[in-house]
Amino acid sequence: MFKEFAKGLSITFKHLLPGHSTTVQYPHVKLTPSDRFRGLHRLVPTQDREKCVACYLCPTVCPAKCITVESAENEKGEKYPRVYQIDLLRCIFCGYCVEACPVEAIEMTGEYELANYRRSDFDFTKQRLLR
Amino acid sequence: MVTLTIDGKQVQASKAATILDAAMGAGITIPVLCHAKKLLPYGACRVCLVEVEQMKGRLIPACTTPVTEGMVVTTMSPEIKKVRKTVLEFLLVNHVVDCPVCDKGGECDLQDLTYEYEVTTNRFKDAKFNLETDERNPFIERNMNRCVLCGKCVRVCDEIVSYGSYSFINRGFDTKVATAYDRGLDCEFCGQCVSMCPVGALLPRPFKFKARPWQLKEVDTVCGYCGNGCTVTLGVLDNKVETIRFNDKIGVNDGNLCVRGRFGYSYINAEERLKRPLVRKNGRLEPATWSEAMEAVAAGFEKARAEKGLGILSGGRLTNEEYFYLGHLADKVLKTPHLDHSGGECYKGLSQGLAETLGIKASTGTFPQVEGCDAILAIRSDFYETHPVFGMVVNQAVKRHDAKLAIISDKKGKFTKLPGAKTLLTKPGTEVAILNAMAQVLLTEGLAVTEGVTGVEGLRAALADYAPQAVAAKTGVPAEAIEAAARAFAKGKNKAILMAYGLPYSAQSRELGVAAANLAILAGVFDGEKGGLYLCGEKANSQGAIDQWILPRPNGMGAQAMLQAAAEGNLSALYVIGEDPLLSYPDRAKVAAALDKIPFLVVQDLFMTDTAREADVILPAVSFAEKNGTFTNAERRVQRLRPGVKSPGEARSDLSIFALLAARMKDPLVFTGPEAVFAEIAQTVPEYAGLSFNAIGPEGVVWGGEHLATKTRNLVAVKGGEPLAARFQMVTGSALFHSGTLSVRSKGPMSALPEPYAEFCLEDAAELGLAEAQTVCLKGNGEELRLKVKVGKRMPRGVIFVPYHFGSAGVNRVYRGETSVTVEVSK
Numbered sequence: 001m002f003k004e005f006a007k008g009l010s011i012t013f014k015h016l017l018p019g020h021s022t023t024v025q026y027p028h029v030k031l032t033p034s035d036r037f038r039g040l041h042r043l044v045p046t047q048d049r050e051k052c053v054a055c056y057l058c059p060t061v062c063p064a065k066c067i068t069v070e071s072a073e074n075e076k077g078e079k080y081p082r083v084y085q086i087d088l089l090r091c092i093f094c095g096y097c098v099e100a101c102p103v104e105a106i107e108m109t110g111e112y113e114l115a116n117y118r119r120s121d122f123d124f125t126k127q128r129l130l131r
Numbered sequence: 132m133v134t135l136t137i138d139g140k141q142v143q144a145s146k147a148a149t150i151l152d153a154a155m156g157a158g159i160t161i162p163v164l165c166h167a168k169k170l171l172p173y174g175a176c177r178v179c180l181v182e183v184e185q186m187k188g189r190l191i192p193a194c195t196t197p198v199t200e201g202m203v204v205t206t207m208s209p210e211i212k213k214v215r216k217t218v219l220e221f222l223l224v225n226h227v228v229d230c231p232v233c234d235k236g237g238e239c240d241l242q243d244l245t246y247e248y249e250v251t252t253n254r255f256k257d258a259k260f261n262l263e264t265d266e267r268n269p270f271i272e273r274n275m276n277r278c279v280l281c282g283k284c285v286r287v288c289d290e291i292v293s294y295g296s297y298s299f300i301n302r303g304f305d306t307k308v309a310t311a312y313d314r315g316l317d318c319e320f321c322g323q324c325v326s327m328c329p330v331g332a333l334l335p336r337p338f339k340f341k342a343r344p345w346q347l348k349e350v351d352t353v354c355g356y357c358g359n360g361c362t363v364t365l366g367v368l369d370n371k372v373e374t375i376r377f378n379d380k381i382g383v384n385d386g387n388l389c390v391r392g393r394f395g396y397s398y399i400n401a402e403e404r405l406k407r408p409l410v411r412k413n414g415r416l417e418p419a420t421w422s423e424a425m426e427a428v429a430a431g432f433e434k435a436r437a438e439k440g441l442g443i444l445s446g447g448r449l450t451n452e453e454y455f456y457l458g459h460l461a462d463k464v465l466k467t468p469h470l471d472h473s474g475g476e477c478y479k480g481l482s483q484g485l486a487e488t489l490g491i492k493a494s495t496g497t498f499p500q501v502e503g504c505d506a507i508l509a510i511r512s513d514f515y516e517t518h519p520v521f522g523m524v525v526n527q528a529v530k531r532h533d534a535k536l537a538i539i540s541d542k543k544g545k546f547t548k549l550p551g552a553k554t555l556l557t558k559p560g561t562e563v564a565i566l567n568a569m570a571q572v573l574l575t576e577g578l579a580v581t582e583g584v585t586g587v588e589g590l591r592a593a594l595a596d597y598a599p600q601a602v603a604a605k606t607g608v609p610a611e612a613i614e615a616a617a618r619a620f621a622k623g624k625n626k627a628i629l630m631a632y633g634l635p636y637s638a639q640s641r642e643l644g645v646a647a648a649n650l651a652i653l654a655g656v657f658d659g660e661k662g663g664l665y666l667c668g669e670k671a672n673s674q675g676a677i678d679q680w681i682l683p684r685p686n687g688m689g690a691q692a693m694l695q696a697a698a699e700g701n702l703s704a705l706y707v708i709g710e711d712p713l714l715s716y717p718d719r720a721k722v723a724a725a726l727d728k729i730p731f732l733v734v735q736d737l738f739m740t741d742t743a744r745e746a747d748v749i750l751p752a753v754s755f756a757e758k759n760g761t762f763t764n765a766e767r768r769v770q771r772l773r774p775g776v777k778s779p780g781e782a783r784s785d786l787s788i789f790a791l792l793a794a795r796m797k798d799p800l801v802f803t804g805p806e807a808v809f810a811e812i813a814q815t816v817p818e819y820a821g822l823s824f825n826a827i828g829p830e831g832v833v834w835g836g837e838h839l840a841t842k843t844r845n846l847v848a849v850k851g852g853e854p855l856a857a858r859f860q861m862v863t864g865s866a867l868f869h870s871g872t873l874s875v876r877s878k879g880p881m882s883a884l885p886e887p888y889a890e891f892c893l894e895d896a897a898e899l900g901l902a903e904a905q906t907v908c909l910k911g912n913g914e915e916l917r918l919k920v921k922v923g924k925r926m927p928r929g930v931i932f933v934p935y936h937f938g939s940a941g942v943n944r945v946y947r948g949e950t951s952v953t954v955e956v957s958k
Contacts (some may be wrong), residue, residue, distance in 0.1 A: 053232035071340045077264075079340045080593040096927040103229045 029104040038093045040111040041086055043129040044104065049074070050130055051105035054081040058097035058106060066090035067097060084126040088114060135202035150178060150193040150204055153886045161206050162215065162247070164222075164329045164865065165281035166194040169385050173814030175282050176243065177218050181206050188741025190214055209624075216248045222320060223250065224257045225304070225357055226330075227276045235331030238344040241279060242322035242330075245739040262307065265330040267315035269882035270336055270394050271325055275307050278332040284308060284324035285846045289612055291387060293324050293549060308332075309804040319867055321519065322393040326377035326386055337394060337879060338366075338374040350374055350775035351829070353867070354392040355448055356870040358668040359384070359498075359518045359839055360764025360831070361392055365756055365775040372399045372756055372776055381829030382500055385770060385888075389519035391870050394879030398754070399776065401876055404737055405751035406780025413615065416435045416749065421781065427748050429795045431731040432465055435704030438730075442469040442693035442702050445681055447670025448710030448873070450760030450772060452808035453785040454672070454679035460789055461684070464798045468687030472676040473684070473710055474668055475690045476948075477637035480630070480644020481666050482677055488648035490591055490842025492677055495656075496627065497837055502528045506623025507536045508649060510562055510618075510630040511556070512544030516867040517631040518667055518765065525629070535623065537563045537616040538807050541862060541951075542932060543925045546825050553616055557606040559862050560950030563639060563851030565613060566646035568602035572617035579621075580655035586846035590649060593848030605854060611634070621654050627662035633669030634715050635863045635872070635935040638950040642849040651828070652844050663838065667765035670871060671755065676762035678834075690716070691948075697725035706729040707874070708785060709752060714872045714938035717948035735788060738876055741938055751782035757848035758784050760805040768841065769822060770831035857953035859895075859929055861909060863946045875936055887940035889918040890932040898924040909933070914944040931956070 007065065014020060024031055044051045054071030070083035097106050116122060132143050137154050144153035149172060154161050157866040164176035172195040182191035190211065193204075205211070222241060230236045244250075259450035265273035285297040285308060296318040299712065300309045310316050325333045347366035354363045362382025366374040379386025398404075409416040409426035411935065419427075435441040443461055445454070454472075460918045461470040475482075485491050501507065501524050515522035522545065527550045528534040536552040538544075546552055557565055571594040573579040574587075581587050599610035599899050620626060628651050630643060644666060651664040683689045688696060694712070696702040698721060705725070712722045716902050726732060726745040734746040743749050755762075763769045778784070783791070786805060793800070802808045809824040819835045826832070868874070868884040875881060889907055891899070901907055901920045909916045918933060918940060926932055931954065935942050945952055 053231045054340070055236065055347065057231075060343070060345065071342075073340050 016060060033088060033112065037112070038095045038108045038111050038112060040088075040109050041097070041124070041129055042107050042131055043084060043126065044107060045130050050084070050123045050126065051103055052081050052084060053079050053103055053105070054084075055102060057100040057102060059120055061096045061100040063096065064090045064092045081126060083130065086124045086129065088122040089119065133198050133200050135200070135204065137197050138206055143663055144198050146198075149197050150181060150183075150191070150196050150198055150202070153198050154193065154204070154206060159206055162244055163194060164279060165283060166245070167283055167287070167327055169379065170283065170286045173282055173286060173923060176222070178215055180211060180214055180218070182208060182211060203454045206332035212248065216250055219245055219248055219250045220253050220255055222279050223253055224255045225260055226279065227259050229277070229476040233277065233331035234334050234339060235328075236343065239331060240329035253479045256302070262612055265315045266336065268317060268320065269898050270320040270322065270390070270879065271316055272334045272336045273316060274332055274334070277330050278308055279330050280306060280308065281329055282490065283327040283329065287323045287327045288318075290530065291523050291527065292319070292321055293523070293530065293545070294318050297324070297375055318389040320394065321388065322390065323387060326388075335374060337397070340364075340792050341373050342368045347373065347376065350382060350773050350777075351378065351766075352370065352756065352773045352775060353671065353770045354388070355671045356391045356395065356874065357518055358670060358673050359520045360671070360762060360766070361388055361520050362770070362829075363388065363392055365396070367775045370776050372396050377681065382770075383764075383766075383830065384520050387523050390883060391874055391880055392520075394876040395870075396756070397878040398737070398873065398876035399756045401738075403739065403876070404514060404779050404782065405739060405749060406782055408751060408781070409749040411747045416746070421783075421794055424748055424750060425791050425795045428733050428750070428792060431704055431733065431747065432706070432796075433730055436466065438703040439701055440469060441465055441467045441704040442688065442697070443471070444468065444693065444708070444712065445472040445676065445704045445829055446869075447473050447662050447673045448667065448755065449785050450677070450805065451671060451672065451675040451679060451760055451763055451812060452760045452805040452815040453768070454676050454681050455787065455808055455812050456786060456789045456802070458679055458681060459800070460793060463800070464793050464796045468684035469693055470681060470687060471683055471690040471693065473634055473670065473690070473715070473731055474673045474676060474710065475681075477634055477640050477679060478632050478668055478673065479641035480632060480647070481668070482682060484641045484644025485648055485666065485845050488645055488652065488843070488845050491839055493674060493767050493835065493839060494663060494665040494765055495839040495841065496661065496668065497768065497833055498524050498664065499666070500625075500630075500661040500663070500837070501525060501627045503532060504528050504623070504627045505532065505534050505661075506620045506626045507534050508626070508628045508650075508819055509536065509538045509546055510540070510566070510628070510643065511636070512538050512540035512542055512546050513636075515545040517633055517669055517865045519867060521629075521667065521765075521901055525549075527638070532633045535619050537620060541930060542927065553619075555608045555611065555612055555616060557608050557929060558854035559860060560852035561854050563642045563646045563849060564602045564606055565608060566643070566650050567597040567849070567851060568599045568613045569617040569620070569652050570594060570646070570650045571597045572599060572614050573621055573650075576618070578618065579653040580658065581649070581653070582799055584652055584844045584846060588692050590846040591875045600755040608846060620861070623660040623663040626654055626656045627665060628656060629665045629667070631669065632673070632864055634717075635865060635946070637948050639718060639852055642851065645847050645849045646851070649849075650848050652846060657838075657841055657844075667766070669865070671764075672762040674765055675761075678816060682771045694722055694725040698728045702729060702730055704733070705729045706735075707738075707742055708728050708735045711736070711872050712744045712940070713741040713745075714943070715935065717943055717946050718941040719941060730942055735785065738770045740872075750788050751780065752788065753778040753784050760786065761809060761824070763834070766833065767835055768831040769819070769827060771827045775791065785876055852950055854950055855953055857876055857929070859931060859954050859956050860909060860951040861889075861931045861933055861945065861954045862951045863933050863935045863942055866936065869934065869936040872938060875938070887918055887934055887937040887942065888921040889916075890921045890926055892926040892928055892930075893922060893924060894928055895926075896920065899958075901958070905958070908957045909945065909954045909958070910946060911945045911952045914941075916940060916942065916945055
């Protein structure tokens with residue numbers, strides 16, 4: 001019984017040795033998330049405008065109802081989102097918006113440092129999402 | 132009846148039914164793109180293909196194939212599915228598939244079918260069209276790249292609206308729907324084509340990119356403009372009416388609307404709406420609380436009652452419940468006999484004329500019956516302009532059922548252009564003479580129905596002066612035409628006589644009503660299975676106002692008498708509800724003098740109207756889209772209004788304002804809401820007996836039944852007016868794009884017709900050297916009007932038409948309630 005006890009503890013101690021830890025010293029050390037990680041959203045720009053055509057599929061599919069879109073017509077007669085806002089406090093990062101988008105205008109980045117001080121800072125407007 | 136089997140189910144259908152009709156009746160769905168229940172079968176899209184056992188070897192379109200006895204139909208099989216999928220692939224070859232930016236997305240038939248039949252790939256390839264979008268009008272966007280050539284727009288415009296804007300042009304793959312010479316759409320903008328389009332080829336421009344269909348809350352209510360009583364479905368987003376949805380499921384209008392109903396909604400959301408009560412303090416109108424305002428109103432009314440009296444003048448767009456409460460207020464609380472509504476003067480044909488002849492005060496038939504009539508007589512061609520959707524029923528009667536249409540009018544109009552329509556173009560003010568002459572023809576030729584009719588001999592004697600020849604000399608209508616019209620009308624089995632009433636048509640109102648009723652009695656209009664005599668009020672609830680008797684009480688003054696008394700200083704207060712007499716009543720000088728002289732004026736309205744500017748207290752009221760209650764349309768149909776949006780600011784419904792006033796005046800009677808008032812109406816108003824607020828279904832309830840029984844059939848002799856001898860005379864009336872003075876607050880009607888005009892005929896314009904859009908000066912009754920010229924083929928020589936809707940034009944400075952005004956024309 002003692003043998004098994006020592007064997008078990010040796011595994012524990014092995015993990016205490018340097019180089020065996022899975023935790024990192026955040027914020028001094030930061031991990032790079034995988035490509036499939038669902039972090040902060042990004043609206044994809046094209047040359048002169050956002051790719052988004054304000055089709056309202058993302059606010060429709062969003063289970064948390066955190067996306068606000070208001071469409072309008074620009075000078076060229078194209079449909080564009082006059083307002084595009086995500087309330088990140090409500091967002092559950094399910095990624096349905098990305099899946100629903102017919103023009104690949106929204107994607108999710110690896111950015112996960114989203115803490116902030118004021119509620120209003122969690123309202124991500126079109127300007128903040130277009131990067 | 133025919134019995135057939137559809138998908139193993141025994142189905143009964145009428146002989147004239149198609150397979151699609153039979154299937155729909157049995158609750159079996161067959162997909163369609165080009166079919167609409169109000170249009171004739173067409174068979175353009177081939178999506179409705181089904182298998183019929185007796186016709187093996189090929190698939191049969193369900194929408195065009197009539198049922199036969201013993202037919203065995205299969206609506207779904209692997210083969211049918213494959214063929215339908217191929218049809219969709221063909222349709223998608225040229226379709227642009229820009230669903231993300233197409234406003235139809237979410238309610239697009241092509242999209243739904245593509246999804247249902249899982250058309251994910253296309254075996255066929257061809258270039259997509261790159262046609263220019265037609266945005267040359269403010270209402271309808273035409274993007275022909277999305278068109279699937281179902282032809283619904285072409286057919287609805289021809290069959291129902293009878294305008295004929297569209298047709299197919301080019302051939303083969305290049306076929307497209309276009310307007311004349313492909314010049315872009317310029318029509319009456321009723322939007323029927325938009326409502327029919329199964330894809331996003333035709334879309335309403337005011338709603339462009341505003342929202343997705345699934346985001347809208349849909350509220351079924353009744354249009355607040357004219358007396359047609361069409362069901363409108365408000366598309367509400369964030370407490371704002373964003374569009375009027377297509378709805379052919381309920382209501383009397385079969386999904387048809389006019390430009391006002393479909394595009395004239397923006398006044399509901401207007402920023403200029405009155406939001407707070409205003410009370411005049413030291414000569415200025417200042418915002419006040421409701422209690423301050425009611426205090427001022429009550430004090431003013433009490434003072435007026437102690438002095439020379441209080442007059443109440445209502446508009447035509449209050450609900451039945453509000454009218455009833457207003458009557459109660461006048462009788463029991465404010466205790467004044469001086470009560471009238473805008474129709475008081477101009478609906479005398481209804482309130483007096485019909486009472487004398489038929490013992491009733493409403494139209495006798497319902498609108499859908501007219502479709503089955505074979506002889507129709509329209510008095511004044513403006514009927515299509517005042518009640519456009521009823522006009523569409525007449526179109527169908529003429530085009531589908533070969534009804535003989537005759538029009539007695541001082542100008543031509545849309546009805547004139549209908550196939551086979553006979554227009555008796557009379558001089559203004561002489562319509563009664565023509566009606567009399569027609570009655571005379573019936574009497575002398577023995578065509579008249581005189582059984583059970585009183586006053587025949589009296590009328591026969593009185594009509595001695597109205598022989599067709601004599602009338603022809605006076606009116607300019609050939610005697611043969613009058614005789615032919617009378618004979619043709621008498622020959623019909625089901626007949627209808629139509630006449631529209633409104634503020635600009637107040638002259639000879641009673642006489643016209645009586646003359647029309649005389650002719651109706653003699654021609655046996657009331658003995659037919661369908662049809663009847665239709666005297667239609669101009670506003671949404673004009674009939675309700677008469678039903679609830681918003682008319683002078685014994686010894687009370689009518690609208691004109693009240694204004695006269697006020698101008699002479701014989702009235703101490705005036706309570707004007709939902710009406711702008713300064714703009715809409717004849718003789719502006721008289722109204723202005725009355726409003727100027729009246730010591731205390733209370734105006735209850737949606738907007739700061741010209742009349743409201745003169746007021747001592749202004750009470751902000753709400754539009755039809757914010758009200759709960761009922762309207763009674765011109766065919767006696769009582770229909771429910773449902774609130775779609777919240778009222779702006781502190782505005783209150785007329786009913787709740789009346790309740791506030793009643794409470795302030797210590798009225799012991801308290802109503803809990805429209806439902807309670809309606810219950811009271813059902814108790815007191817005989818015609819409404821037995822009706823229940825919550826039992827009013829989607830089709831409404833027609834009081835008095837499909838045929839309103841006439842109480843008497845009494846002929847009364849009336850005299851017509853004499854024509855003016857002047858070289859030029861001005862007539863006023865309603866224009867299609869507007870209704871009353873309310874529609875000028877709406878962007879839709881205003882973008883179609885932003886300003887008043889004076890319409891001349893080509894010959895007069897040429898003689899006077901007038902060109903389109905030039906400014907012309909009309910002098911009459913000592914006043915002057917400056918208006919833009921419109922030249923057309925509608926007017927006869929010497930007659931100038933000016934619409935009455937625009938306050939800015941001041942038409943009522945010249946027009947003083949006569950049928951026509953002698954004017955001098957100068958540049």
